[in-house]
Amino acid sequence: xxxxxxxxxxxxxxxxxxxxxAIGLTLVWxxxxxxxxxxxxxxxxxxxxxxxMYALAGVDPLxxxxxxxxxxxxxxxxxxxxxxxxxxxxxxxxxxxxxxGVSIFIANFAALIWTxxxxxxxxxxxxxxxxxxxxxxxxxxxxxxxGSVITSFLLFWFLRNTRTGKAILAVxxxxxxxxxxxxxxxRINSLSFAIGSALVGVAGALLATHYYIYPFVGGTFGLIxxxxxxxxGFGSIEGAFIAGILVGVxxxxxxxxxxPAYKLAIVFLMYLITVWIRPQGLRGW
Amino acid sequence: MHAITGKxxxxxxxxxxxxxxxxxxxxxxxxxxxxxxTFMFAMCGVAxxxxxxxxxxxxxGQVAFFGIGAYASSFLLxxxxxxxxxxxxxxxxxxxLMAAAIGYPCSNLRGHYFAIASIAFAEIVxxxxxxxxxxxxxxxxxxxxLKESLANFMFHSSKLPYYYIMLAFLLLAVAVCYxxxxxxxxxxxxxxxxxxxxxxxxxxxxxxxRLFAIMISAFLTSMAGTFYAQYILYIDPESVMILPISxxxxxxxxxxxxxxxxxxxxxxxxxxxxxxxxxxWLGYKGTGVDMIVYGTLITIISMYQPAGVWGxxxxxxxxxx
Amino acid sequence: xxxxxxxxxxxxxxxxxxxxxxxxxSFQVNPGEIVSIIGPNGAGKSTxxxxxxxxxxxxxGRIFFKGREITNQKxxxxxxxxxxxxxxxxxxxxxxxxxxxxxxGGFLKHTRVADVxxxxxxxxxxxxxxxKKSFNALAxxxxxxxxxxxxxxxxxxxxxxxxxxxxxxxxxxxxxxxIALIRKVRSRGVTVVVVEHVMEAxxxxxxxxxxxxxxRKIVEGSPQEVVANPEVIRxxxxxxxxxxxx
Numbered sequence: 001x002x003x004x005x006x007x008x009x010x011x012x013x014x015x016x017x018x019x020x021x022a023i024g025l026t027l028v029w030x031x032x033x034x035x036x037x038x039x040x041x042x043x044x045x046x047x048x049x050x051x052x053m054y055a056l057a058g059v060d061p062l063x064x065x066x067x068x069x070x071x072x073x074x075x076x077x078x079x080x081x082x083x084x085x086x087x088x089x090x091x092x093x094x095x096x097x098x099x100x101g102v103s104i105f106i107a108n109f110a111a112l113i114w115t116x117x118x119x120x121x122x123x124x125x126x127x128x129x130x131x132x133x134x135x136x137x138x139x140x141x142x143x144x145x146x147g148s149v150i151t152s153f154l155l156f157w158f159l160r161n162t163r164t165g166k167a168i169l170a171v172x173x174x175x176x177x178x179x180x181x182x183x184x185x186x187r188i189n190s191l192s193f194a195i196g197s198a199l200v201g202v203a204g205a206l207l208a209t210h211y212y213i214y215p216f217v218g219g220t221f222g223l224i225x226x227x228x229x230x231x232x233g234f235g236s237i238e239g240a241f242i243a244g245i246l247v248g249v250x251x252x253x254x255x256x257x258x259x260p261a262y263k264l265a266i267v268f269l270m271y272l273i274t275v276w277i278r279p280q281g282l283r284g285w
Numbered sequence: 286m287h288a289i290t291g292k293x294x295x296x297x298x299x300x301x302x303x304x305x306x307x308x309x310x311x312x313x314x315x316x317x318x319x320x321x322x323t324f325m326f327a328m329c330g331v332a333x334x335x336x337x338x339x340x341x342x343x344x345x346g347q348v349a350f351f352g353i354g355a356y357a358s359s360f361l362l363x364x365x366x367x368x369x370x371x372x373x374x375x376x377x378x379x380x381x382l383m384a385a386a387i388g389y390p391c392s393n394l395r396g397h398y399f400a401i402a403s404i405a406f407a408e409i410v411x412x413x414x415x416x417x418x419x420x421x422x423x424x425x426x427x428x429x430x431l432k433e434s435l436a437n438f439m440f441h442s443s444k445l446p447y448y449y450i451m452l453a454f455l456l457l458a459v460a461v462c463y464x465x466x467x468x469x470x471x472x473x474x475x476x477x478x479x480x481x482x483x484x485x486x487x488x489x490x491x492x493x494x495r496l497f498a499i500m501i502s503a504f505l506t507s508m509a510g511t512f513y514a515q516y517i518l519y520i521d522p523e524s525v526m527i528l529p530i531s532x533x534x535x536x537x538x539x540x541x542x543x544x545x546x547x548x549x550x551x552x553x554x555x556x557x558x559x560x561x562x563x564x565x566w567l568g569y570k571g572t573g574v575d576m577i578v579y580g581t582l583i584t585i586i587s588m589y590q591p592a593g594v595w596g597x598x599x600x601x602x603x604x605x606x
Numbered sequence: 607x608x609x610x611x612x613x614x615x616x617x618x619x620x621x622x623x624x625x626x627x628x629x630x631x632s633f634q635v636n637p638g639e640i641v642s643i644i645g646p647n648g649a650g651k652s653t654x655x656x657x658x659x660x661x662x663x664x665x666x667g668r669i670f671f672k673g674r675e676i677t678n679q680k681x682x683x684x685x686x687x688x689x690x691x692x693x694x695x696x697x698x699x700x701x702x703x704x705x706x707x708x709x710x711g712g713f714l715k716h717t718r719v720a721d722v723x724x725x726x727x728x729x730x731x732x733x734x735x736x737x738k739k740s741f742n743a744l745a746x747x748x749x750x751x752x753x754x755x756x757x758x759x760x761x762x763x764x765x766x767x768x769x770x771x772x773x774x775x776x777x778x779x780x781x782x783x784x785i786a787l788i789r790k791v792r793s794r795g796v797t798v799v800v801v802e803h804v805m806e807a808x809x810x811x812x813x814x815x816x817x818x819x820x821x822r823k824i825v826e827g828s829p830q831e832v833v834a835n836p837e838v839i840r841x842x843x844x845x846x847x848x849x850x851x852x
Contacts, residue, residue, distance in 0.1 A: 101583030
């Protein structure tokens with residue numbers, strides 16, 4: 001029973017990180033209908049920025065969060081301006097494939113300059129575990145999850161309460177109407193992509209506190225993200241948040257109850273079953 | 286799709302004749318290998334365009350059928366000594382049935398939802414095979430060395446037989462695709478691609494025709510997988526069931542022209558030699574430079590020529606009139 | 607339930623959550639008629655249309671076509687049985703020519719491609735689009751697109767053609783052309799049911815008019831009867847206008 005509770009808690013903790021990742025992806029999708037295959041690789045870049053700041057300057061990953069956010073924000077803006085915007089008016093297939101190209105490029109470029117080796121950050125400010133009546137909570141994981149929640153809520157707040165944020169929501173709801181209202185949708189596109197990337201950068205810093213860092217780490221996270229975004233309903237930020245937690249829990253519990261080797265398969269199965277029953281995901285539940 | 290004109294027939298015949306003579310003239314084993322891979326991906330691309338280009342079902346999970354084809358024939362050969370040719374058929378049937386099994390619940394999925402479902406399906410297949418002791422799990426299967434013969438689907442002394450067999454398979458796929466595209470099924474596929482509602486209103490059983498598309502596509506892709514197994518003689522999940530192969534198939538179709546019959550063949554003719562030769566020249570250090578080039582290539586292609594080469598050719602031809 | 611009725615709609619009711627879109631609507635259509643269904647916005651015309659053509663399941667009621675029950679059948683089955691329909695927002699197949707679009711409908715009743723092509727060219731001659739048979743469907747004007755939609759439906763060789771607001775957005779000249787086309791369609795032996803807002807077309811075409819309001823059928827009769835009916839006037843123009851007119 002204790003083990004079950006332990007797994008449940010672990011599931012929620014990783015789920016909250018998934019949530020943060022998924023929110024960035026679904027924001028981009030909702031605003032411009034683009035599924036960013038390179039999302040996981042942006043995460044990888046964020047993780048590496050934190051790693052190098054630690055390895056070269058002794059900066060704790062938590063303090064690299066602002067750097068990550070800014071760096072990935074700029075990267076996102078760059079990728080949007082010079083690559084993605086060029087395919088926006090083309091067929092949907094081109095949009096799907098172009099981010100795949102970017103993904104392959106980034107992952108292999110990283111492998112070239114940093115080698116494919118696994119790295120990790122050993123001594124952070126926060127380490128160790130709490131023992132809460134038998135359930136062990138890894139402190140880095142807990143802080144990561146709290147960081148995720150805080151960042152997510154900051155985003156919610158930004159979208160609902162600032163002028164720019166509301167403009168983003170407007171474009172997400174109805175692009176044409178937003179254009180008629182005078183909103184510069186192209187600017188909103190690049191801003192959303194940049195914000196989505198910044199969120200991933202933050203997630204990267206958080207994950208770097210306890211996860212292995214290597215050039216190809218993005219692949220799996222990216223795929224899981226797609227499932228979460230689809231589960232939450234493409235474009236729904238609240239949906240992505242909840243779906244992230246759900247996937248984290250189901251994946252962890254499933255791996256514990258059945259076979260850890262199938263953890264990823266369980267996530268995919270979850271996606272399939274959900275869209276079979278309810279094609280629009282959790283949206284509107 | 287229009288009936289073939291005399292001019293097109295002549296052009297096609299010439300191209301075919303060239304392809305038949307080519308390996309006799311260029312005897313480099315590597316070149317022949319690249320051509321064989323090109324034919325293989327062309328076949329998969331043609332199969333993809335049936336469901337993706339025509340019926341609008343953008344699958345990023347074709348590798349599942351490729352892998353199932355490879356494993357089915359190899360397993361039957363290893364365990365029951367069944368001829369790879371029968372294994373070819375068996376693999377195709379199994380793939381088609383699995384395609385129907387996954388396709389049916391996904392009947393209402395379109396666009397990105399369908400794409401992700403296809404990835405989910407293919408990844409589940411890969412993970413299952415990676416852990417399934419019966420088929421070798423992560424270690425895969427090694428196809429036994431049999432006496433060289435057509436019946437054994439095995440040739441040791443030269444790549445030529447493999448070349449011609451793969452070319453024949455490709456021609457079969459092109460013929461099937463062409464036949465479908467000019468028949469009732471082709472029209473119905475294109476209606477489905479436009480809108481499920483429009484198709485239904487015209488009397489099209491959308492669920493049934495989507496299944497046709499996915500099953501035919503799966504069968505053909507599976508044949509390519511069986512060929513691969515008999516050609517390379519070793520298969521494992523990391524070589525026949527990974528996502529990059531699915532993406533390569535989509536790319537090949539997209540580059541050449543996703544909703545045409547011959548487009549994927551052209552796309553393969555450009556992309557495969559490019560990536561194989563890049564890998565040969567740059568990849569040997571294990572640095573992944575070839576993949577960097579590949580990634581750049583994909584990005585540029587998507588940005589500047591999404592309608593595919595076929596689109597450009599027909600555009601130019603129309604301008605020339 | 608007479609066997610000579612083409613379409614027999616009995617007590618159809620449809621709810622969406624708390625909203626009652628159709629309540630106990632019944633009407634019949636005889637072979638060879640042109641029947642219009644009219645009513646103010648929100649009257650439930652489109653919902654009724656969708657229920658008959660298989661796009662919505664009914665909550666209550668039954669629908670019969672040529673004596674055979676078709677309640678809740680899937681849309682493609684409805685098409686196969688002999689009912690064709692068009693859409694309010696015209697829908698044609700994008701990457702096909704005009705002829706190919708029509709052929710897609712033609713494959714319902716014929717299998718050989720050459721036969722289908724021939725029959726569909728006849729249809730295009732009938733609807734006046736034969737000159738444009740090789741045009742890409744998207745290159746047509748709205749009026750021609752509507753004509754194309756009708757052609758696609760006719761290629762299915764239906765007994766009943768249901769048109770959803772096909773007069774919307776047409777110029778006066780195009781309107782007359784469309785009216786003429788529908789008359790031609792009826793003279794070919796196809797029964798027509800139209801949902802319409804454009805009263806001019808309703809008056810000129812209809813043998814009978816059915817009026818819906820807030821989900822119910824309120825009046826049925828000849829165009830002249832219906833237009834003079836005080837209840838209908840009230841429904842369209844509101845209580846105050848009617849009171850003023852008294």
